[in-house]
Amino acid sequence: MAPVTLASDKGRVIGTPDTAGQALSVRGMTVSYGAAPVVFSVDMDVPQGAMMAIVGPNGAGKSTLLKAVLGIVKPLSGQVRVFDRALKEALPRVAYVPQRASVDWDFPTRVIDVVMMGMTRELGLLRRVRPHHRARAMDCLARVGMTDFAARQIGQLSGGQQQRVFLARALAQQADLYLLDEPFAGVDAATEAAIIAVLKELRAEGKTVVAVHHDLSTVPDYFTHAFLINRSRIAQGPVAEAFTPETLDRAYGGRLATAPVAQMADTGA
């Protein structure tokens, strides 16, 4: 097993990391909502074309890390490079899928309108929606198997259908890096299969995918890389290296029974 290398020590960067070829590089990210940091001095590298799971216990700072990367929450410190550029420059190449529960699904809007929100940037303030925009939104819905629901009010969808709509909106952004916050939380098996199929398609197209993920048993099947976090980084790298009984034990602080963990990690190794 390759030793886990730390690029920073107590927030101090050791050497200048090479960020070329990385879809996403984070250095010294610290986020705090109150007194105690939720994310502490995290370094992260996501190679282009990777499919990376962010794994860790509840309250480990997984979602917060994603939000801080995107500038949705303001970090105390930390640098973010996306495709070797400043975040602001690279933002058009990034798509974000928030947690499904973070929005009000009673909002008066239809499925197709939510997907069109993925084109917010290209439509700007006053540009008219053209038939080709609509056609693209319908294509995105087709990719997640939701064509028949285009005119539905979003409150009438099941949890899995809502998650697919969110994914379709991200597809409409035509990004190169996809950041998803718990895309499989509370969805049915068919939706999970549909979503992972789309994510694997994206990877086949050369896109990079990062997802906060809860179900440890599917990590080796779904992802190529893993990032283990419990406020600070525990491990990162290809699944076989970073997702091991030893790293999981450190991430979860012995809260997982050791035997199943070893089993899970073994299936990936």
Place this chain on the structure above:
Amino acid sequence: MSADFVALSLPPLVIGVLAAIACALPGNFLVLRRQALIGDAISHVVLPGIVVGFLLAGTVSTWPMLLGAAAASLVAVAMIEGIRRLGKVEPGAAMGVTFTTLFAAGVLLLEQSDTSSVHLDVEHALYGNLESLIWIDAVGWQSLVDPVALAGLPPELGRIAMATLGIVIFMAVLWRPLAVSTFDEGFARSVGLPTGVIGVALVVVSALAAVAAFDAVGSIIVIAMFICPPAAARLVTHRLGAQVGWSLVFAVIAAVAGYVLAGHGPLWLGFANSVSAAGMIATVSGVILALAAVFGPARHRAGQAT
């Protein structure tokens, strides 16, 4: 007959309709953001602002009072944010504390200062004086194209028309960012929208609507029009654009029906006097909301406890 109508009824009707539109438009987004009380708060804190403006200027001229009202509404917004963060209470509580305190301060100021000689009192603040906004120079419909007569229009009409126009333009230009950031703030920020600025801009525009409408029709209409037409519209449609459209329809119906009912309703019922137009407009908007709650086609919604 037509001369009477143009001189006595047309200006208050138009002012009432414009005030209703100015408040209902931003009200749609305030209601969807669960910030509907902001409108209530702003319309109350306008009172101390106007009194302070009057005390500083020493006259009942309009601009000091409007500036005072606008300043007070910004102070209120800052207070709400401050109380919410420092006191760690929910936004509704912070708004409640802010507007009752400032409104009470306004009433005290009004009692203590020598404003008895001028037309400035609590009743005026609540109900405005829609019926008194008449067009003395009008002799009939032809006055609408007579520059001399037009110059005699009530100044409130020009102010509310300008404010309404500004609000319509604001909503049209910022429609997409408002919709996206109201539905999904995290996503909005991830595509680079300045959600904080958008939120503040919405509150400032609401304050503009509240101050302009207060000037013409008093705060009771402001409170009603921020909430009732959008809430009723939400019950008849599942689409944002349609909701805003319906809210304008309801706002106009409330303004026209309220004005007519206030003037003629009591007479039809055999009473001698008419009632406050502002009060009746607010009441009609409440009735529309009640009807929408009972008959609205979109009143059954997923995700709601029944």
